[in-house]
Amino acid sequence: MTTLTIWCYRDADRAETALRRLERLQHRSRITIADAAVVAWEPGSRRPRAYQTGTVGGTAALSGAFWGLLFALAFLLPEPGASAAGVGLSDGFLRLLRARIGPGGSALFVLTDHDAPDELRAALAGTDVELFVHRLDDTQEAALRHAFADR
Structure with missing residues (x-):
């Protein structure tokens, strides 16, 4: 089973700081991260900036398309008309992200084992x-990997 944890911060630069801390621990083999992404929303900006970081070794469990879809549904569209429930992302989950991550905040998304x-x-x-x-x-993990597998 795969777990996606979202670490939400009130400051736009805190998620990147947390990512660096986790990368150091992964480099020392103290934790294992399958994939990660950061969303940082500067105060006054219309949209957040987001990027996939993968792992210290340069690999990523998911394609950039997954993170792009997640961030587009959560932050770029006013209210999602399309659902990503088929890949384990419910509309309720997307509403939660919108409510917790806004201008001036940031979040670190980390994909790990359970x-x-x-x-x-x-x-x-x-x-x-x-x-x-x-x-x-x-089932959700299989659907996610199938939908976003490199073809």
Whole structure:
């Protein structure tokens, strides 16, 4: 089972700082990240900037298309008319992201195996963060990998 954790911060640069901390731990083999992405929304900007980071080794579990779809549905469209439920992303989940990540804030999206959130929580202890955990069951994970597999 795969887990997507979203670490939401009130400052636009905090998610990148948290990512650097996790990258150092991954480089030292203390945690394992399958993929990651950052959303940073500068105060006064119309839209957030977002990018996929992959892993320290330069690999990524998902294609950039997944992250692009997620961020477009959550932040660029006023209200999603299309649903991404077929790949494990419900409209409720997208509404949650919109409500929690806005101008002046940032978020770190981390894709890991099901046991990793506790390790990540320990690694990010002491930071002012709001955590959301979204676990994908085997069917959702298979649909996600099929939909966004490199062809």
